[in-house]
Each structure stands twice: as C-alpha cells, then as structure tokens.
Amino acid sequence: MACTNKGYFVQINSLEDAREKVIEYALVMARPMVMYQQDHPIHWSPVFMAGMSSGLGQENNNKRRLVTTVSTPVFDRRNYSIRVANILGVVGTDVPIEEIQKMIPQYKLGVNGYSFIIDNNGRVLYHPDLRPLSDNGQYIDQLKPKYSSGDITEIELPDTEFQDDPDLLEENKNLLHDMRYEMIQQHRGETELRVLTHFDSMKRVASRTLKYFYGPIEGTPFALALALPDKYGSHELVSHQEIRHSRSNVLLFVNVHDRRIVAVMLIYVSTYMQSTKESRATRLDIT
Structure with missing residues (x-):
C-alpha cells in the first residue's frame, strides 16, 4: 500500500532501529520538494545563546551573544535517465x-x-x-x-x-x-x-x-x-549661520516626512579652528 501511494515502508526489528529508519523516511518526504519546486525554503531558527561576544572590554568578556541559524536543504540536481529526487544534506550558518x-x-x-x-x-x-x-x-x-x-x-x-x-x-x-x-x-x-x-x-x-x-x-x-x-518629527528647527572664508551662507534644515525627523547637523571645524587660532594669538601678545 505504501508503494502504491508513492510512500515508503521499513521493518523495525528493535527499538534501536527506529532512529535510523526515521532518517530514511525524511528523505522520502523531501522528494516533492526536489521534483516540483524551484525555490526551496530557507529556515531561520529562533534566537539562542552561542559563542562569546565580540565586544571589547572587561564587561563583555564573559557574556555569550545571541545568534540565529539560517539553513537550507541541498538536493541532487544531476541529470539521470530515470529522474530521482534525493536530498544530499543541509547547509547552514550562524x-x-x-x-x-x-x-x-x-x-x-x-x-x-x-x-x-x-x-x-x-x-x-x-x-x-x-x-x-x-x-x-x-x-x-x-x-x-x-x-x-x-x-x-x-x-x-x-x-x-x-x-x-x-x-x-x-x-x-x-x-x-x-x-x-x-x-x-x-x-x-x-x-x-x-x-x-x-x-x-x-x-x-x-x-x-x-x-x-x-x-x-x-x-x-x-x-x-x-x-x-508620540508627536516625533512634528517640530522643525531652522538655523542660519555664516561660515568664515565662504562665499555663501549655509542653512541648517530638518526634513519632516512620515512623522520621522531627519536632522542634518554640520560642525564648522574651520570656524572653531579660526577662533582658537585668534585666542592663542591674543595670549601670545599679552605675554
């Protein structure tokens, strides 16, 4: 009856044979995936604890990090005179x-x-x-x-x-x-x-x-x-500042889109360096 329904049967003589025979059953269940599907599933596992964290410092030395495993089956796609559907194994990585x-x-x-x-x-x-x-x-x-x-x-x-x-x-x-x-x-x-x-x-x-x-x-x-x-991105801040040694002014603006705020911040290093240089020169003149 199993062969008529394109199934598979085995004889289990002892309790120790059950685990080995189940593996053969899994190979049979994978045949439709090989023969009729082009895009095979990719499995993602739940998060679990794995190797040590890659963070630096004494605080992270004894902490394990969270990982997830992604895996996919590997099938036999070689051309045969009689079409077969064998699963070769599973490949995965953390x-x-x-x-x-x-x-x-x-x-x-x-x-x-x-x-x-x-x-x-x-x-x-x-x-x-x-x-x-x-x-x-x-x-x-x-x-x-x-x-x-x-x-x-x-x-x-x-x-x-x-x-x-x-x-x-x-x-x-x-x-x-x-x-x-x-x-x-x-x-x-x-x-x-x-x-x-x-x-x-x-x-x-x-x-x-x-x-x-x-x-x-x-x-x-x-x-x-x-x-x-709540109300995140509903406020807009506009600032205007002149940069030294520049022919044009720079306008600081904030774009508000889909209730999200995107702030563009510019640090005027040249202005800071120029003011620092002037303060140093003033101190030298005083001394």
Whole structure:
C-alpha cells in the first residue's frame, strides 16, 4: 500500500532501529520538494545563546551573544535517465544578532526610538529590553535551553496601572495583541500604544505613548517594527549661520516626512579652528 501511494515502508526489528529508519523516511518526504519546486525554503531558527561576544572590554568578556541559524536543504540536481529526487544534506550558518542590528542604525531612530524584530511565532529576535542572563547567572542551570526567546507580549508592557477607564485599559491591551498578529501575518501597518518604560537601571518607570510602524522582511519569516515617541518629527528647527572664508551662507534644515525627523547637523571645524587660532594669538601678545 505504501508503494502504491508513492510512500515508503521499513521493518523495525528493535527499538534501536527506529532512529535510523526515521532518517530514511525524511528523505522520502523531501522528494516533492526536489521534483516540483524551484525555490526551496530557507529556515531561520529562533534566537539562542552561542559563542562569546565580540565586544571589547572587561564587561563583555564573559557574556555569550545571541545568534540565529539560517539553513537550507541541498538536493541532487544531476541529470539521470530515470529522474530521482534525493536530498544530499543541509547547509547552514550562524548569524549573530548584533550583525542584524547594525543594519538599523540607532542614530537614525532618535534618542527615544528603537526597533525590534519578531518571527512568525511572535518570538523576539532582538529587542532593547531582551536581556538574557549571562553564564555566571545564579539561575543559569535552571533555565530552559530556549530561555532567550521571549514573546513580544512579554517584553512590550502596555500601561495597565495608570488608566482609570476600564474600556481604555482593555483596548490598550488588545492593541498589542493585534499588532503581534499583524506582524506574524506579514502585514504592514501602524498603531499607537501607551506602554511602560524603565530607566535608571530599572529603578524608575514611566508611562509614554509610542507609535509603531511595522512590516515584513522579504524572504524571511521575520517582521520589523519601529517604535517612535508620540508627536516625533512634528517640530522643525531652522538655523542660519555664516561660515568664515565662504562665499555663501549655509542653512541648517530638518526634513519632516512620515512623522520621522531627519536632522542634518554640520560642525564648522574651520570656524572653531579660526577662533582658537585668534585666542592663542591674543595670549601670545599679552605675554
């Protein structure tokens, strides 16, 4: 019956044969991927702890870094007189999370803005408040292997204590779950949440309103979100200053687009050097 349905069967004589026979079963299950698909899936694992951090300094010497593994199957594509569909193996590599974070520079998000990425299960790939314990932690032996993978609803804390209206309280909690669902479904959108944020080494907490802009990362199961403070980018600062030894004036401007503020800052080194030179000359004349 198995052969009639293009399946596969084996005889298991002992319990020790089960693991070996399962591998053969996986090869059979991979045949449709070889024969009928041109674009084969690329798998990204949840985040986990791996090798030591590459950061310099005594603080990072004993800390492991977060990584994710990307892997893809390798199939036999050689031409045969009789078409076969064999999987040769799997190739993969570890990708440090810090390398992914470098693609989203913090200085472009502003002082109080941040970004985070979740996978198709709502698990956080990276987040400013994702703080896995180091190897020297007191409870490291009691933690689960995937303890570093936290759900976004466990890390983003909606404001539930400073609202007196029960309807607004429930609505604010539902907005976070709705955003999580939209990101898992690889949708684009934006929302506004009132969340709790900590500072001063978690000694103080503040409530603030953030605007979230989210969308899918093409070719991956991940979704990226940007969190910006409310009314961020609604103010414009224009400054005018004359540069010495220049034929024209320079106008400092700020472009406001999609509620994001892009500040162009110019440091007039020539002006500073000229003023420094004059002050030195004045001191020499006095002496």
